[in-house]
Amino acid sequence: MLRLPAGAGAETLRARVLARVTTTSIAARRRATVVYRNDREQTVRRVLAVARRGGGRVQVVRRPLAARVEAPALRQSLPNTCESAALSILLATRGVRAAQDGLQADLPRSGPLDPTGTGDDRTWGDPELGYVGRGAGGGVAGGFGVYQRPVIELAARRGVRLDDLSGADASTVYRRLLSGRAVMAWVGLSDGPYGRWRSPQGRPVEVNFGEHTVVLAGVQRDGAIRVSNPLQGTIERWSRERFETMWTRLDRRAVGA
Numbered sequence: 001m002l003r004l005p006a007g008a009g010a011e012t013l014r015a016r017v018l019a020r021v022t023t024t025s026i027a028a029r030r031r032a033t034v035v036y037r038n039d040r041e042q043t044v045r046r047v048l049a050v051a052r053r054g055g056g057r058v059q060v061v062r063r064p065l066a067a068r069v070e071a072p073a074l075r076q077s078l079p080n081t082c083e084s085a086a087l088s089i090l091l092a093t094r095g096v097r098a099a100q101d102g103l104q105a106d107l108p109r110s111g112p113l114d115p116t117g118t119g120d121d122r123t124w125g126d127p128e129l130g131y132v133g134r135g136a137g138g139g140v141a142g143g144f145g146v147y148q149r150p151v152i153e154l155a156a157r158r159g160v161r162l163d164d165l166s167g168a169d170a171s172t173v174y175r176r177l178l179s180g181r182a183v184m185a186w187v188g189l190s191d192g193p194y195g196r197w198r199s200p201q202g203r204p205v206e207v208n209f210g211e212h213t214v215v216l217a218g219v220q221r222d223g224a225i226r227v228s229n230p231l232q233g234t235i236e237r238w239s240r241e242r243f244e245t246m247w248t249r250l251d252r253r254a255v256g257a
Contacts, residue, residue, distance in 0.1 A: 010048055017044045021060055031070040031236040032180030035221070055167055064178035068226060069093050069184055071217035075233025077101055078135040080143030085230035086184050086213040087151055093182040093217070094160050094257050099176055106157070107131045108150050114139040125208065126199035137188055141195075145211050147186065148255050155255075165254040172245050174219060176256050183216040183256045188249025189231075216243070 021043055027034045031098045042061040050058050071093050076085035076098055084104035091098045110132055111125025124141070125132035130150050133143035165172060166184065173183050190210035197205050217235075218226035225243050227236045247254070 006236055013047050013051055017047055029180045033068050034064050034180045035066040037065045038062045048072050066219055066221045067178045067180050068218040069182045070079040071215055071228045073228055073233050073235050074230055079137045081135045082213045082230050083146050086215050088227050089215040090182055090184045090257050091160055096158055098158050106154055115141050115197055122197040124197045126203055126205055148253050152255055162255040165256050167252055177216055177219045181256055183254050185216055185247055186213050186250040186253035187246035191249055211250055
């Protein structure tokens, strides 16, 4: 924020802006750091316009260039519990400590542990309603996972409101990251294999068994995304093209803290 000196001329104001406003600036927020690119010429124009109206304070014109959210690296404890591990990471970015095993235990379940029947009569759980399958794998079809609605409800019970960003375009996710807020995203590690069955309520369910979840924890200056990946408990750098391809495989599902 700039305070205009009383009675200053246009050249004095311009010189003052250029002397005080750097090309970039950094804002430290709660568990996040955002880097801004300052538009000095646009700021000068805004200052001159305010001065003509009698003066006052002027906000520097800027746009976010990069952001980094403090997100832990955490490895999922079981082969099919990436969602509870990713939720633990996401909650940590909001200052809430929640062990992934406790979160997994608190997730609602849907359907039997293993699918029953064959063909059109095959029945299993609905990941829109609760966790499907076995976290440790094994059984007839191993495990699967859970989608965003039960995760949102579980986070609310831990005192954190999550926004459902599912179906949004990628620019919505990037804007959120550039504001210093993390995003949990469902991605497809592979394009299939795919499976079909009916839920106990009779709803058709179609899934990609390459389903996985990660936490997006910032955007770098070159546009690459910082990712906390619970598959191996690593902090990784993904290109936007890689993320968008994998995200589309899971129908662009995401939640933001």
